[in-house]
Amino acid sequence: MTVSADGGVRVLVVQHEDNTGPGLVGEHVERTGVRLELVHPWAGDPMPATLDGYAGLLVLGGSPNCEDDERAPWLPRTRELIRQAVAERLPLLGICLGGQLMTVALGGSVAPRGRVPEVGAVPLRRLAGAVEDPVLGAVPDGAPAAQWHWDEITALPPGAVPLLGGDDSVHQAFRVGPVAWGVQFHPEVLGDVMAEWAESDGPNVKAAGGDPDAGVAAVRAAEPQLRAVWGASAEAWGRVVLERAAAAEEPGR
Known part of the structure; x- marks a missing residue:
């Protein structure tokens, strides 16, 4: 049963740190009528x-690595929940670390970039698999995405469908099965959150040869597009949640 006793459709949200909330994605998913229930392990x-x-x-x-179970001891359970969602065809969305957790939980691989972290507003390329995708199918070629990551997906899980790519980090969005999506970027983030990250992690980015201030400026400049593109995608994911929940409640299912 996917509808709660009070009749609401609930999505579990795993938040890993105090400044990495659901942001723009959460706002737009909730607009569809889905209720988000956050857990702060x-x-x-x-x-x-x-x-x-x-x-x-x-x-x-x-900020944890997707297999840093000592630093973040809730990660093994998170990977188990990811596998359950895929096995039971419950809608899943993994964002950045979440997408990396999804990758390794399902048999792909993630590794440190070994070069300057990808930070800023980065244009993405539509791939053939995106054409009829119910969540990312409307993302235009060249749409900007907010990025802040030191690790990256190096091999997608077996059977994954690539949806969006990048010139630097190749694997930017993918789908496993009918309703599980992983993204390397941050569709939930706008300029204010990026500025917070620049305060906390910016010195490390500078030491690695990056320019966090330019990254923040790029995200601020791209905010109208970020709101439009990723807000619409988040609402599309919310509709998938509602459709799957309604189907699961049909008699005989």
Whole structure:
């Protein structure tokens, strides 16, 4: 059952740090009528044992490596929930760290970039798989995406459909099965959050040869496009959640 006792359609949101909330994505998913229930394991919240009662799973970004289980001991459970969502065909969206967790949980690979972190507003390329995709199919070629990542997806999970690519980090968005999406970028982020990250992680980016201030400026300049493109994609994902939840409640299913 994916509809709660009060009749609401709930999505579990795994947030890894205090400054990496659902942001723009959460705002637009909730506009569809989906209710987001955040769990903050970094602050001591217990992770659910299963996704029973939830209609979907949203896994956000964060600074831990996707296999840094000692630093973030809730990651093994997160990977288990990802596998459950895919196995049960519950809508899933993994963002940056969430997309990397999805990648490794399903048999792909992630590695440190070994070069300057990708930071700023980066144009993406539409790939053939995006043409009829229900969530990312309307993303135009060259759409900007907010980026801030030190690791990157190096091999997609077996059977994954590539949807969006980049000239630097190749694997920017993919789908596994009918309703599980992973993205390397940050569709939830706008300039103010990027500025917060620049304060905390900017010195490390500068030491690695990057320009966090230019990255923040680029994201601020791209905000109208970011709001339009990724707000629409988030609402499309929310509609998928609602459609799957309604189908699961049909008699005989």
